[in-house]
Amino acid sequence: MTGFTVALVLVVAAAGLLRWRRPAWYWLTFGVTLASIRVLVRYATVMDACGLTVPPSRWRLALARATNRPAPESRPPRILLLRPTRTGLVLRLKLRPGQDAFDVAAASDRLRHSFSMYGVTSRELRSGVVEVGMTGYDVLKRVQMPATTETRPMRVAVALREDGSVHYRDYRAIPHALTLGATESGKSVYQRNLVAGLAAQDVALVGIDCKQGVELFPLARRFSALADNPDTAADLLDALVARMGEVYQLIRAEQRITADTPDAEIAADIWDLPDHLRPTPIVVLVDEVAELALFASKEEEKRRDRIITALVRLAQLGRAAGIYLEICGQRFGSELGKGITMLRAQLTGRTAHRVNDETSANMAFGDISPDAVLAAIQIPAEMRGVAVAGNSTGGWHRIRAPHTTLRQAVNVCNRHADRTPYLPELAPFRPALPGTPAAPVPLSKAAPATA
Numbered sequence: 001m002t003g004f005t006v007a008l009v010l011v012v013a014a015a016g017l018l019r020w021r022r023p024a025w026y027w028l029t030f031g032v033t034l035a036s037i038r039v040l041v042r043y044a045t046v047m048d049a050c051g052l053t054v055p056p057s058r059w060r061l062a063l064a065r066a067t068n069r070p071a072p073e074s075r076p077p078r079i080l081l082l083r084p085t086r087t088g089l090v091l092r093l094k095l096r097p098g099q100d101a102f103d104v105a106a107a108s109d110r111l112r113h114s115f116s117m118y119g120v121t122s123r124e125l126r127s128g129v130v131e132v133g134m135t136g137y138d139v140l141k142r143v144q145m146p147a148t149t150e151t152r153p154m155r156v157a158v159a160l161r162e163d164g165s166v167h168y169r170d171y172r173a174i175p176h177a178l179t180l181g182a183t184e185s186g187k188s189v190y191q192r193n194l195v196a197g198l199a200a201q202d203v204a205l206v207g208i209d210c211k212q213g214v215e216l217f218p219l220a221r222r223f224s225a226l227a228d229n230p231d232t233a234a235d236l237l238d239a240l241v242a243r244m245g246e247v248y249q250l251i252r253a254e255q256r257i258t259a260d261t262p263d264a265e266i267a268a269d270i271w272d273l274p275d276h277l278r279p280t281p282i283v284v285l286v287d288e289v290a291e292l293a294l295f296a297s298k299e300e301e302k303r304r305d306r307i308i309t310a311l312v313r314l315a316q317l318g319r320a321a322g323i324y325l326e327i328c329g330q331r332f333g334s335e336l337g338k339g340i341t342m343l344r345a346q347l348t349g350r351t352a353h354r355v356n357d358e359t360s361a362n363m364a365f366g367d368i369s370p371d372a373v374l375a376a377i378q379i380p381a382e383m384r385g386v387a388v389a390g391n392s393t394g395g396w397h398r399i400r401a402p403h404t405t406l407r408q409a410v411n412v413c414n415r416h417a418d419r420t421p422y423l424p425e426l427a428p429f430r431p432a433l434p435g436t437p438a439a440p441v442p443l444s445k446a447a448p449a450t451a
């Protein structure tokens with residue numbers, strides 16, 4: 001008996017410790033069973049209390065009356081499936097006549113409290129069937145990506161969503177994206193995750209980092225071109241526009257449409273070209289975009305206009321040529337001058353990290369979804385890296401990227417350095433790698449004096 005008590009106390013203590021220190025492990029060991037039992041046992045009561053039941057139908061009432069039985073009770077939606085997942089539970093419900101998906105969505109906060117879950121979301125699968133996704137703990141507190149993710153060419157698993165699912169950055173679905181956030185909010189870490197994800201794929205990376213290159217230059221071995229000041233950036237963007245023209249020429253040459261060309265063989269973008277002809281897709285990462293748009297003199301103003309024009313052209317026409325933009329900044333509004341709102345309108349994917357004011361959040365979501373603006377302002381300052389990711393259809397999610405350190409990203413980039421494609425147009429901007437200095441090594445105190 002004492003042995004049993006000791007064992008019980010140990011198990012409870014272990015569960016408590018896990019729940020406190022390692023919620024993900026707690027969920028997989030104890031949490032998922034306890035929560036499933038809790039949901040199944042409380043289901044009818046909770047649904048009734050949350051107003052998700054329907055009164056018995058006329059024929060059931062009539063039947064009860066005819067057979068002299070007590071009146072039947074109100075009925076909750078039928079459970080089609082209860083599936084445990086890595087981070088929570090999935091409950092699939094068949095709605096009763098008269099209920100709609102909005103009823104469930106509106107009750108999600110009540111369900112969350114009643115089932116003692118961390119988060120509850122719902123979505124309609126098909127007419128009459130709603131899937132309620134529940135998370136058992138705060139998955140964004142300590143982001144752990146699942147071991148296997150469905151990566152496809154040009155699609156990177158970049159962050160975890162609040163409901164435990166993986167957030168992908170899919171360049172073929174959403175070619176260009178804008179990431180906003182106050183300083184120290186996690187933009188560069190997000191971008192670093194993208195680089196680490198893309199490094200293993202057949203893609204050329206181009207970086208523009210006007211913060212003297214501190215974020216992207218350490219990753220130089222995987223980059224085909226880098227610029228660390230606005231002057232180089234302007235030349236680099238012009239080279240990209242020129243390359244875009246050449247890719248279009250190539251696509252034109254491949255089209256040669258005649259009456260008997262099958263529809264499936266007509267190429268309109270690089271992905272329709274046969275493998276051996278397809279130019280390497282390029283992802284252009286811009287950190288601190290405002291640096292490119294600021295100017296102090298007439299000369300700099302000319303350069304700025306050149307840069308913004310090139311960016312707008314890439315955003316408008318780049319997709320079919322396989323050139324994708326990933327732009328990060330603290331603010332990206334009309335105060336940065338002409339052309340900015342036009343560029344912003346082309347950046348379909350929007351992500352906002354913590355912002356300091358509503359106007360900044362509006363720059364990301366004002367034209368998409370007012371709820372997302374509110375959610376972006378509410379991100380707490382201590383939860384760095386938490387962001388709101390939306391798309392032009394008005395849907396949005398709270399996400400957080402894993403905390404990839406610069407060291408880890410450098411290791412990934414070095415491991416895949418041999419994948420760095422050589423693009424002749426961008427060769428002048430190829431970063432000088434350690435060991436093959438292109439410029440004379442600057443003098444420092446430690447350097448031996450040269451006579």
Ligand SMILES: Nc1ncnc2c1ncn2[C@@H]1O[C@H](COP(=O)(O)OP(=O)(O)O)[C@@H](O)[C@H]1O
Binds near residue numbers: 183185400403
């Ligand atoms: N996803 C994340 N998870 C945990 N910590 C993060 C995350 N993103 C950022 N941080 C923390 O915030 C700090 C600032 O992030 P950074 O990306 O450099 O901000 P920004 O580029 O927006 O100024 C990082 O050094 C890191 O400690």
Ligand SMILES: [Mg+2]
Binds near residue numbers: 187188215287
């Ligand atoms: Mg940064």
